[in-house]
Amino acid sequence: MSKVPTNLKYAASHEWVLDNGDGTVTLGISDHAQELLGDVVFVELPDLGRQISKGEEFSLVESVKAASDIYSPLSGEVIEVNSALTDTPEMVNESPYEGGWIAKIRLSQVAELADLLSAVEYEATVAEDA
Template identity: 90%
Template sequence: MSNVPTNLKYAASHEWVLDNGDGTATVGISDHAQELLGDVVFVELPELGREISKGEEFSLVESVKAASDIYSPISGEVVEVNDALTDTPETVNESPYEGGWIARVRLSDAAELADLLSAVEYQATVAEDA
């Protein structure tokens, strides 16, 4: 079973969200998603200042097997991107929850966090897909 930290929230589309407690949230893809993709070779980062809506495509992750659109699980403004992924995209595979984060977003609607899945709910979703 994939690593599913309990301090994060998840989207059914395999993105994770960490509420930073300061009106921002960090977003990345789950361990399960990076396993499905295989070796990541490129990450297209969203533009700083971009306003994104929940469910909107905001990033792209390419692997040796496929390219996958990444959908924002929350709405808000992109306030930081993980520039390190430009040179070391494989960090998404090696450390999806720490070094492999994609962006930080200033939340426009913190209530959206409540709509996301808990770790237990996400694990159940992944198990159903298996």
């Protein structure tokens, strides 16, 4: 079974969200998502300052098996990207919840956090897909 940290929120499309407690969040893809993708070979990072809307594609992760668009579970402005992924995209596989994060955004709609899944709800969604 994939790791599903309980301190994070999740989107049904397999992105995770860490609420940084200051109006910003950190985004990445779940352990389950990286397992489905296989060995990640490239991560397209969003541009700093980009305004993204909930549900909008903001990144692309390519693996040896496929390329997958990554959708933002929240609306806001990209304030930081994980530039380490440019040289070490495999961090998404090795450490999806720590070193493999993709971007940080400043929320424009804090209320959207309430629409995300808890770890238990996300695990149930993954189990249904299996």
